[in-house]
Amino acid sequence: MAAEPKIVAAFLTVVAIALTPREAIWAFGVYAVLLVALVRIARIPYGFVMTRLVAVAPFVVFALFIPFVAGGERTEVIGVSVSIEGLWGAWNIYAKALLGASVSILLTATTEVSDVVRGLGVLRVPAVLTSIALFMVRYLELIADELGRMRVAMSARGYDPRWLSQVRPIANSAGALFVRSYERGERVHAAMLSRGFSGTMPALRHPTATATNWYAVILVTGAFWVIAVGAMVVA
Protein backbone atom coordinates (compact mmCIF):
# COMPACT_ATOMS: atom_id res chain seq x y z
CA MET A 1 0.00 0.00 0.00
CA ALA A 2 1.16 3.53 -0.74
CA ALA A 3 2.41 5.54 2.22
CA GLU A 4 0.66 8.86 1.67
CA PRO A 5 -2.82 7.86 2.91
CA LYS A 6 -1.22 6.49 6.07
CA ILE A 7 0.71 9.72 6.62
CA VAL A 8 -2.43 11.82 6.14
CA ALA A 9 -4.37 9.56 8.49
CA ALA A 10 -1.66 9.67 11.16
CA PHE A 11 -1.38 13.46 10.94
CA LEU A 12 -5.13 14.09 11.15
CA THR A 13 -5.52 11.61 13.99
CA VAL A 14 -2.78 13.25 16.05
CA VAL A 15 -4.40 16.65 15.46
CA ALA A 16 -7.78 15.29 16.62
CA ILE A 17 -6.18 13.87 19.78
CA ALA A 18 -4.31 17.11 20.47
CA LEU A 19 -7.47 19.22 20.11
CA THR A 20 -9.54 17.09 22.49
CA PRO A 21 -10.24 18.96 25.75
CA ARG A 22 -8.38 17.32 28.64
CA GLU A 23 -11.51 17.16 30.80
CA ALA A 24 -13.11 14.67 28.36
CA ILE A 25 -11.45 11.66 29.96
CA TRP A 26 -13.94 9.32 28.28
CA ALA A 27 -12.75 10.52 24.83
CA PHE A 28 -9.18 9.48 25.56
CA GLY A 29 -10.49 6.10 26.70
CA VAL A 30 -12.25 5.65 23.37
CA TYR A 31 -9.09 6.71 21.50
CA ALA A 32 -7.08 4.10 23.37
CA VAL A 33 -9.61 1.41 22.49
CA LEU A 34 -9.58 2.48 18.82
CA LEU A 35 -5.78 2.43 18.73
CA VAL A 36 -5.59 -1.01 20.33
CA ALA A 37 -8.04 -2.19 17.68
CA LEU A 38 -5.87 -0.70 14.92
CA VAL A 39 -2.75 -2.32 16.35
CA ARG A 40 -4.61 -5.63 16.33
CA ILE A 41 -5.85 -5.19 12.77
CA ALA A 42 -2.31 -4.31 11.63
CA ARG A 43 -1.08 -7.46 13.45
CA ILE A 44 1.62 -5.53 15.31
CA PRO A 45 2.78 -7.23 18.52
CA TYR A 46 1.76 -5.19 21.59
CA GLY A 47 5.26 -5.53 22.99
CA PHE A 48 6.63 -3.79 19.90
CA VAL A 49 4.39 -0.76 20.54
CA MET A 50 5.17 -0.75 24.27
CA THR A 51 8.94 -0.80 23.87
CA ARG A 52 8.78 2.07 21.39
CA LEU A 53 6.55 4.10 23.70
CA VAL A 54 9.60 4.39 25.96
CA ALA A 55 10.65 7.20 23.59
CA VAL A 56 8.17 9.54 25.28
CA ALA A 57 9.62 8.76 28.74
CA PRO A 58 11.46 12.13 29.06
CA PHE A 59 8.18 14.03 28.68
CA VAL A 60 6.44 11.72 31.10
CA VAL A 61 9.16 12.22 33.73
CA PHE A 62 8.92 15.97 33.27
CA ALA A 63 5.12 15.81 33.60
CA LEU A 64 5.48 13.99 36.94
CA PHE A 65 6.71 17.21 38.57
CA ILE A 66 3.94 19.47 37.33
CA PRO A 67 1.34 18.66 40.05
CA PHE A 68 3.87 19.53 42.76
CA VAL A 69 5.20 22.78 41.34
CA ALA A 70 2.10 24.22 39.63
CA GLY A 71 0.13 26.98 41.38
CA GLY A 72 -3.60 27.43 41.97
CA GLU A 73 -6.08 25.53 44.11
CA ARG A 74 -4.59 22.52 45.87
CA THR A 75 -5.87 19.18 47.02
CA GLU A 76 -4.43 16.22 48.91
CA VAL A 77 -3.57 12.91 47.28
CA ILE A 78 -2.39 10.25 49.74
CA GLY A 79 -1.46 12.99 52.18
CA VAL A 80 0.59 15.02 49.67
CA SER A 81 -0.52 18.48 48.66
CA VAL A 82 -0.76 18.83 44.88
CA SER A 83 -2.14 21.44 42.52
CA ILE A 84 -5.43 20.56 40.84
CA GLU A 85 -4.45 22.59 37.79
CA GLY A 86 -1.10 20.73 37.78
CA LEU A 87 -2.81 17.34 37.91
CA TRP A 88 -4.88 18.24 34.86
CA GLY A 89 -1.76 19.51 33.11
CA ALA A 90 0.12 16.26 33.81
CA TRP A 91 -2.85 14.15 32.67
CA ASN A 92 -3.07 16.21 29.49
CA ILE A 93 0.59 15.55 28.66
CA TYR A 94 0.40 11.86 29.59
CA ALA A 95 -2.71 11.10 27.59
CA LYS A 96 -1.84 13.08 24.48
CA ALA A 97 1.85 12.11 24.38
CA LEU A 98 1.13 8.39 24.74
CA LEU A 99 -1.75 8.36 22.27
CA GLY A 100 0.06 10.58 19.76
CA ALA A 101 3.21 8.47 19.99
CA SER A 102 1.15 5.29 19.51
CA VAL A 103 -0.24 6.73 16.28
CA SER A 104 3.24 7.41 14.90
CA ILE A 105 4.43 3.97 16.04
CA LEU A 106 1.48 2.50 14.14
CA LEU A 107 2.63 4.40 11.05
CA THR A 108 6.30 3.45 11.27
CA ALA A 109 5.55 -0.18 12.15
CA THR A 110 3.56 -0.62 8.95
CA THR A 111 5.66 1.55 6.61
CA GLU A 112 9.33 1.50 5.56
CA VAL A 113 11.08 4.77 6.38
CA SER A 114 11.94 5.28 2.73
CA ASP A 115 8.26 4.83 1.83
CA VAL A 116 7.27 7.42 4.44
CA VAL A 117 9.72 9.89 2.92
CA ARG A 118 8.47 9.14 -0.58
CA GLY A 119 4.89 9.51 0.60
CA LEU A 120 5.81 12.95 1.94
CA GLY A 121 7.15 13.73 -1.54
CA VAL A 122 3.82 12.73 -3.09
CA LEU A 123 2.16 15.04 -0.56
CA ARG A 124 4.21 17.92 -2.03
CA VAL A 125 6.90 18.17 0.62
CA PRO A 126 9.80 19.87 -1.27
CA ALA A 127 12.10 17.42 -3.07
CA VAL A 128 15.19 18.92 -1.44
CA LEU A 129 13.90 17.91 2.00
CA THR A 130 12.80 14.43 0.98
CA SER A 131 16.09 13.79 -0.85
CA ILE A 132 18.07 14.86 2.21
CA ALA A 133 15.95 12.57 4.38
CA LEU A 134 16.41 9.62 1.99
CA PHE A 135 20.18 10.05 1.86
CA MET A 136 20.26 10.35 5.62
CA VAL A 137 18.38 7.07 5.98
CA ARG A 138 20.67 5.42 3.45
CA TYR A 139 23.98 6.58 4.93
CA LEU A 140 23.21 6.81 8.65
CA GLU A 141 24.02 3.15 9.17
CA LEU A 142 27.25 3.48 7.23
CA ILE A 143 28.33 6.48 9.29
CA ALA A 144 27.42 4.68 12.51
CA ASP A 145 29.56 1.76 11.29
CA GLU A 146 32.46 4.09 10.65
CA LEU A 147 32.10 5.61 14.11
CA GLY A 148 32.01 2.11 15.59
CA ARG A 149 35.18 1.14 13.77
CA MET A 150 36.96 4.28 14.95
CA ARG A 151 35.95 3.54 18.53
CA VAL A 152 37.22 -0.01 18.23
CA ALA A 153 40.47 1.30 16.73
CA MET A 154 40.84 3.66 19.68
CA SER A 155 40.15 1.05 22.33
CA ALA A 156 42.45 -1.40 20.54
CA ARG A 157 45.24 1.05 21.22
CA GLY A 158 44.39 1.34 24.88
CA TYR A 159 42.15 4.39 24.87
CA ASP A 160 39.79 4.19 27.83
CA PRO A 161 38.45 7.67 28.57
CA ARG A 162 37.61 8.38 32.22
CA TRP A 163 38.46 12.05 32.65
CA LEU A 164 37.53 15.18 30.82
CA SER A 165 41.19 15.73 29.92
CA GLN A 166 41.01 12.56 27.82
CA VAL A 167 38.26 13.91 25.60
CA ARG A 168 40.57 15.10 22.85
CA PRO A 169 40.61 11.88 20.75
CA ILE A 170 36.81 11.82 20.77
CA ALA A 171 36.72 15.36 19.41
CA ASN A 172 39.29 14.37 16.78
CA SER A 173 37.27 11.35 15.73
CA ALA A 174 34.16 13.49 15.42
CA GLY A 175 36.12 15.76 13.11
CA ALA A 176 37.44 12.82 11.13
CA LEU A 177 33.93 11.43 10.82
CA PHE A 178 32.70 14.77 9.52
CA VAL A 179 35.45 14.97 6.90
CA ARG A 180 34.92 11.36 5.82
CA SER A 181 31.19 11.92 5.46
CA TYR A 182 31.82 15.07 3.48
CA GLU A 183 34.17 13.21 1.14
CA ARG A 184 31.66 10.41 0.76
CA GLY A 185 29.09 13.03 -0.15
CA GLU A 186 31.36 14.22 -2.94
CA ARG A 187 31.90 10.68 -4.23
CA VAL A 188 28.18 9.92 -4.14
CA HIS A 189 27.54 13.14 -6.03
CA ALA A 190 30.09 12.07 -8.64
CA ALA A 191 28.35 8.69 -8.89
CA MET A 192 25.03 10.46 -9.42
CA LEU A 193 26.47 12.78 -12.08
CA SER A 194 28.06 9.85 -13.88
CA ARG A 195 24.63 8.32 -14.28
CA GLY A 196 23.15 11.44 -15.82
CA PHE A 197 21.82 13.20 -12.70
CA SER A 198 20.89 16.76 -13.63
CA GLY A 199 19.53 18.14 -10.36
CA THR A 200 16.13 16.49 -10.01
CA MET A 201 15.52 12.98 -8.75
CA PRO A 202 13.79 10.89 -11.43
CA ALA A 203 10.26 9.68 -10.71
CA LEU A 204 10.27 5.91 -10.32
CA ARG A 205 7.59 3.27 -10.08
CA HIS A 206 5.80 3.14 -6.75
CA PRO A 207 2.45 1.92 -5.53
CA THR A 208 -0.12 4.68 -5.88
CA ALA A 209 -2.89 5.21 -3.38
CA THR A 210 -6.20 3.65 -4.37
CA ALA A 211 -9.70 4.99 -3.64
CA THR A 212 -10.11 2.21 -1.05
CA ASN A 213 -7.01 3.46 0.77
CA TRP A 214 -8.49 6.93 1.01
CA TYR A 215 -11.89 5.58 2.19
CA ALA A 216 -10.01 3.82 4.99
CA VAL A 217 -8.36 7.14 5.88
CA ILE A 218 -11.74 8.86 6.05
CA LEU A 219 -13.20 6.04 8.15
CA VAL A 220 -10.38 5.95 10.72
CA THR A 221 -9.70 9.67 11.04
CA GLY A 222 -13.46 10.33 10.87
CA ALA A 223 -13.96 8.20 13.99
CA PHE A 224 -11.31 10.18 15.89
CA TRP A 225 -12.68 13.51 14.74
CA VAL A 226 -16.27 12.66 15.65
CA ILE A 227 -15.10 11.92 19.20
CA ALA A 228 -12.89 15.04 19.31
CA VAL A 229 -15.71 17.31 18.16
CA GLY A 230 -18.12 15.54 20.50
CA ALA A 231 -15.77 16.14 23.43
CA MET A 232 -15.41 19.80 22.50
CA VAL A 233 -19.21 20.24 22.34
CA VAL A 234 -19.73 18.53 25.71
CA ALA A 235 -17.01 20.65 27.29
Next chain:
Amino acid sequence: MSARVVVDGVRFAYPDGRKALRGASLVVEAGERLAVLGPNGAGKTTLALHINGIYEPQAGSVTIGDTPVTPETLVEVRRRVGLVFQDSNDQLFMSSVYEDVAFGPANLGVTGDQLEARVAKALAGVGASELSARPPHHLSGGEKRRAALATVLSMEPDVLVIDEPSSGLDPAGRRDIIATLLPLKMTQLIITHDLALALELCPRSVIMNEGVVVADGPTRDLLADDTLLSENRLELPYGLVLKRGNGSRS
Protein backbone atom coordinates in the same frame (compact mmCIF):
# COMPACT_ATOMS: atom_id res chain seq x y z
CA MET B 1 27.39 -1.46 -28.97
CA SER B 2 30.89 -0.30 -28.21
CA ALA B 3 33.01 2.77 -28.84
CA ARG B 4 36.66 3.67 -29.22
CA VAL B 5 38.13 5.69 -26.36
CA VAL B 6 40.97 8.12 -26.99
CA VAL B 7 42.71 9.87 -24.09
CA ASP B 8 45.24 12.36 -25.39
CA GLY B 9 47.77 14.16 -23.19
CA VAL B 10 45.39 14.73 -20.28
CA ARG B 11 46.73 16.82 -17.42
CA PHE B 12 44.88 17.37 -14.19
CA ALA B 13 45.80 18.77 -10.77
CA TYR B 14 43.53 18.71 -7.73
CA PRO B 15 42.67 21.99 -5.99
CA ASP B 16 45.25 21.20 -3.29
CA GLY B 17 47.94 21.30 -6.01
CA ARG B 18 48.54 17.54 -6.23
CA LYS B 19 49.22 16.66 -9.88
CA ALA B 20 47.23 13.48 -10.56
CA LEU B 21 47.64 13.33 -14.34
CA ARG B 22 50.73 14.66 -16.14
CA GLY B 23 49.91 14.04 -19.77
CA ALA B 24 48.21 10.64 -19.77
CA SER B 25 47.49 9.16 -23.21
CA LEU B 26 45.92 5.90 -24.29
CA VAL B 27 43.69 4.44 -26.98
CA VAL B 28 41.17 1.66 -26.39
CA GLU B 29 39.66 0.13 -29.52
CA ALA B 30 35.91 -0.45 -29.75
CA GLY B 31 35.01 -3.69 -27.99
CA GLU B 32 38.47 -4.11 -26.50
CA ARG B 33 38.98 -5.00 -22.84
CA LEU B 34 41.93 -3.10 -21.40
CA ALA B 35 43.44 -3.33 -17.94
CA VAL B 36 44.80 -0.14 -16.39
CA LEU B 37 47.44 -1.21 -13.87
CA GLY B 38 49.48 0.85 -11.51
CA PRO B 39 50.32 1.49 -7.87
CA ASN B 40 48.22 3.52 -5.45
CA GLY B 41 48.23 7.19 -6.34
CA ALA B 42 49.20 6.60 -9.99
CA GLY B 43 46.19 8.57 -11.23
CA LYS B 44 44.08 5.61 -12.37
CA THR B 45 40.87 6.71 -10.65
CA THR B 46 41.35 10.33 -11.75
CA LEU B 47 41.68 9.06 -15.33
CA ALA B 48 38.45 7.07 -14.94
CA LEU B 49 36.60 10.18 -13.77
CA HIS B 50 37.81 12.01 -16.90
CA ILE B 51 36.46 9.38 -19.27
CA ASN B 52 32.99 9.99 -17.86
CA GLY B 53 33.34 13.77 -17.82
CA ILE B 54 33.19 14.12 -14.02
CA TYR B 55 36.49 15.99 -14.25
CA GLU B 56 37.36 18.25 -17.14
CA PRO B 57 40.95 17.94 -18.43
CA GLN B 58 43.07 21.02 -17.66
CA ALA B 59 45.03 20.15 -20.81
CA GLY B 60 44.57 17.46 -23.46
CA SER B 61 41.36 15.79 -24.52
CA VAL B 62 39.15 12.70 -24.13
CA THR B 63 37.06 11.36 -27.01
CA ILE B 64 34.40 8.66 -26.88
CA GLY B 65 33.72 7.34 -30.40
CA ASP B 66 33.35 10.55 -32.38
CA THR B 67 32.24 12.61 -29.39
CA PRO B 68 34.80 14.79 -27.62
CA VAL B 69 34.12 15.06 -23.89
CA THR B 70 33.17 18.71 -23.33
CA PRO B 71 30.64 20.45 -21.08
CA GLU B 72 28.24 20.51 -24.07
CA THR B 73 28.42 16.75 -24.69
CA LEU B 74 28.20 15.60 -21.05
CA VAL B 75 24.69 14.15 -21.31
CA GLU B 76 25.70 12.10 -24.35
CA VAL B 77 29.02 11.06 -22.79
CA ARG B 78 27.42 9.94 -19.54
CA ARG B 79 24.89 7.90 -21.45
CA ARG B 80 27.66 6.19 -23.39
CA VAL B 81 30.20 5.69 -20.59
CA GLY B 82 29.25 3.71 -17.53
CA LEU B 83 31.47 4.24 -14.51
CA VAL B 84 31.54 1.73 -11.66
CA PHE B 85 33.06 3.23 -8.52
CA GLN B 86 35.53 1.46 -6.27
CA ASP B 87 33.30 1.73 -3.18
CA SER B 88 29.89 0.28 -4.03
CA ASN B 89 28.40 2.28 -1.17
CA ASP B 90 29.09 5.41 -3.24
CA GLN B 91 27.32 3.91 -6.21
CA LEU B 92 24.25 2.59 -4.39
CA PHE B 93 22.65 5.67 -2.88
CA MET B 94 18.93 4.94 -3.27
CA SER B 95 16.80 2.99 -0.83
CA SER B 96 16.48 -0.19 -2.89
CA VAL B 97 18.55 -1.94 -5.53
CA TYR B 98 15.69 -1.54 -8.00
CA GLU B 99 15.71 2.25 -7.57
CA ASP B 100 19.45 2.41 -7.95
CA VAL B 101 19.41 0.39 -11.16
CA ALA B 102 16.52 2.50 -12.49
CA PHE B 103 18.19 5.80 -11.53
CA GLY B 104 20.46 6.05 -14.61
CA PRO B 105 17.97 5.15 -17.33
CA ALA B 106 15.28 7.27 -15.64
CA ASN B 107 17.65 10.24 -15.85
CA LEU B 108 17.97 9.49 -19.56
CA GLY B 109 14.20 9.80 -19.87
CA VAL B 110 13.37 6.08 -20.05
CA THR B 111 10.01 5.39 -18.38
CA GLY B 112 7.27 2.80 -17.88
CA ASP B 113 7.61 -0.71 -19.29
CA GLN B 114 10.85 0.14 -21.07
CA LEU B 115 12.41 1.16 -17.76
CA GLU B 116 11.17 -2.03 -16.09
CA ALA B 117 12.64 -4.10 -18.93
CA ARG B 118 16.01 -2.34 -18.68
CA VAL B 119 16.19 -2.87 -14.92
CA ALA B 120 15.18 -6.52 -15.18
CA LYS B 121 17.75 -7.15 -17.94
CA ALA B 122 20.58 -5.40 -16.08
CA LEU B 123 19.86 -7.29 -12.86
CA ALA B 124 19.61 -10.61 -14.68
CA GLY B 125 22.91 -9.79 -16.45
CA VAL B 126 24.75 -9.72 -13.13
CA GLY B 127 22.74 -12.57 -11.59
CA ALA B 128 21.09 -10.24 -9.06
CA SER B 129 17.40 -10.37 -10.00
CA GLU B 130 16.50 -11.54 -6.50
CA LEU B 131 18.15 -8.46 -4.95
CA SER B 132 15.78 -6.00 -6.62
CA ALA B 133 13.71 -5.03 -3.58
CA ARG B 134 16.55 -5.18 -1.03
CA PRO B 135 17.98 -2.04 0.56
CA PRO B 136 21.65 -1.69 -0.48
CA HIS B 137 23.03 -1.48 3.06
CA HIS B 138 21.85 -5.01 3.76
CA LEU B 139 23.77 -6.59 0.88
CA SER B 140 27.05 -8.51 1.16
CA GLY B 141 30.19 -7.10 -0.46
CA GLY B 142 29.87 -9.30 -3.54
CA GLU B 143 26.18 -8.56 -3.93
CA LYS B 144 26.86 -4.83 -3.65
CA ARG B 145 29.52 -5.04 -6.34
CA ARG B 146 27.19 -6.87 -8.73
CA ALA B 147 24.33 -4.47 -7.98
CA ALA B 148 26.69 -1.52 -8.61
CA LEU B 149 27.58 -3.03 -11.98
CA ALA B 150 23.87 -3.40 -12.80
CA THR B 151 23.25 0.29 -12.09
CA VAL B 152 25.54 1.07 -15.00
CA LEU B 153 24.55 -1.78 -17.34
CA SER B 154 20.93 -0.54 -17.21
CA MET B 155 22.14 2.59 -19.04
CA GLU B 156 23.30 0.31 -21.89
CA PRO B 157 26.68 2.02 -22.18
CA ASP B 158 29.14 1.67 -25.07
CA VAL B 159 32.07 1.91 -22.69
CA LEU B 160 32.39 0.44 -19.22
CA VAL B 161 34.97 1.85 -16.79
CA ILE B 162 35.35 -0.24 -13.65
CA ASP B 163 37.47 0.87 -10.72
CA GLU B 164 38.97 -2.04 -8.76
CA PRO B 165 36.26 -4.64 -9.49
CA SER B 166 37.81 -7.29 -7.25
CA SER B 167 39.01 -5.30 -4.24
CA GLY B 168 37.59 -6.47 -0.93
CA LEU B 169 35.84 -9.51 -2.39
CA ASP B 170 36.24 -13.11 -1.32
CA PRO B 171 37.48 -15.56 -4.01
CA ALA B 172 33.94 -16.62 -4.93
CA GLY B 173 32.79 -13.01 -5.22
CA ARG B 174 35.82 -12.23 -7.37
CA ARG B 175 35.01 -15.21 -9.58
CA ASP B 176 31.39 -13.98 -9.95
CA ILE B 177 32.59 -10.55 -11.11
CA ILE B 178 34.95 -12.09 -13.66
CA ALA B 179 32.18 -14.34 -14.96
CA THR B 180 29.89 -11.31 -15.24
CA LEU B 181 32.39 -9.16 -17.11
CA LEU B 182 33.63 -11.79 -19.57
CA PRO B 183 30.54 -12.01 -21.80
CA LEU B 184 30.00 -8.22 -21.98
CA LYS B 185 30.65 -6.88 -25.48
CA MET B 186 31.20 -3.17 -24.85
CA THR B 187 34.61 -1.50 -24.59
CA GLN B 188 35.93 -2.04 -21.08
CA LEU B 189 38.59 -0.27 -19.04
CA ILE B 190 39.34 -2.27 -15.93
CA ILE B 191 41.33 -0.37 -13.33
CA THR B 192 43.01 -2.78 -10.94
CA HIS B 193 46.11 -3.93 -9.18
CA ASP B 194 44.82 -7.49 -9.19
CA LEU B 195 47.28 -8.66 -11.83
CA ALA B 196 45.82 -12.15 -12.07
CA LEU B 197 42.43 -10.61 -12.84
CA ALA B 198 44.00 -8.44 -15.56
CA LEU B 199 45.67 -11.49 -17.06
CA GLU B 200 42.44 -13.45 -17.11
CA LEU B 201 40.18 -10.70 -18.47
CA CYS B 202 42.30 -8.40 -20.59
CA PRO B 203 44.46 -9.30 -23.60
CA ARG B 204 46.09 -5.85 -23.40
CA SER B 205 47.14 -3.69 -20.45
CA VAL B 206 48.67 -0.31 -19.73
CA ILE B 207 50.68 0.54 -16.64
CA MET B 208 50.27 4.01 -15.15
CA ASN B 209 52.63 5.66 -12.72
CA GLU B 210 52.82 9.26 -11.50
CA GLY B 211 50.08 10.42 -13.82
CA VAL B 212 51.36 9.04 -17.12
CA VAL B 213 51.11 5.77 -19.03
CA VAL B 214 54.54 4.16 -18.74
CA ALA B 215 53.93 0.87 -20.53
CA ASP B 216 51.40 -0.48 -23.02
CA GLY B 217 51.30 -3.98 -24.47
CA PRO B 218 49.94 -7.51 -24.25
CA THR B 219 49.09 -8.21 -20.61
CA ARG B 220 51.18 -11.37 -20.52
CA ASP B 221 54.28 -9.58 -21.78
CA LEU B 222 53.95 -6.73 -19.31
CA LEU B 223 53.41 -9.08 -16.39
CA ALA B 224 56.36 -11.26 -17.41
CA ASP B 225 58.68 -8.24 -17.10
CA ASP B 226 59.82 -8.33 -13.47
CA THR B 227 61.83 -5.13 -13.74
CA LEU B 228 58.90 -3.20 -15.19
CA LEU B 229 56.61 -4.48 -12.46
CA SER B 230 58.95 -3.70 -9.60
CA GLU B 231 59.67 -0.22 -10.99
CA ASN B 232 55.97 0.43 -10.77
CA ARG B 233 55.36 -1.12 -7.35
CA LEU B 234 53.49 -4.07 -8.84
CA GLU B 235 53.99 -7.74 -8.06
CA LEU B 236 52.57 -11.00 -9.35
CA PRO B 237 50.82 -13.19 -6.76
CA TYR B 238 53.22 -15.57 -5.03
CA GLY B 239 53.73 -18.71 -7.06
CA LEU B 240 52.55 -17.25 -10.38
CA VAL B 241 55.36 -17.30 -12.96
CA LEU B 242 54.80 -16.00 -16.49
CA LYS B 243 56.87 -16.38 -19.59
CA ARG B 244 56.72 -13.83 -22.37
CA GLY B 245 54.21 -14.38 -25.16
CA ASN B 246 54.22 -18.20 -25.35
CA GLY B 247 51.09 -18.71 -23.28
CA SER B 248 52.62 -21.04 -20.71
CA ARG B 249 51.61 -20.56 -17.11
CA SER B 250 52.70 -22.46 -14.06
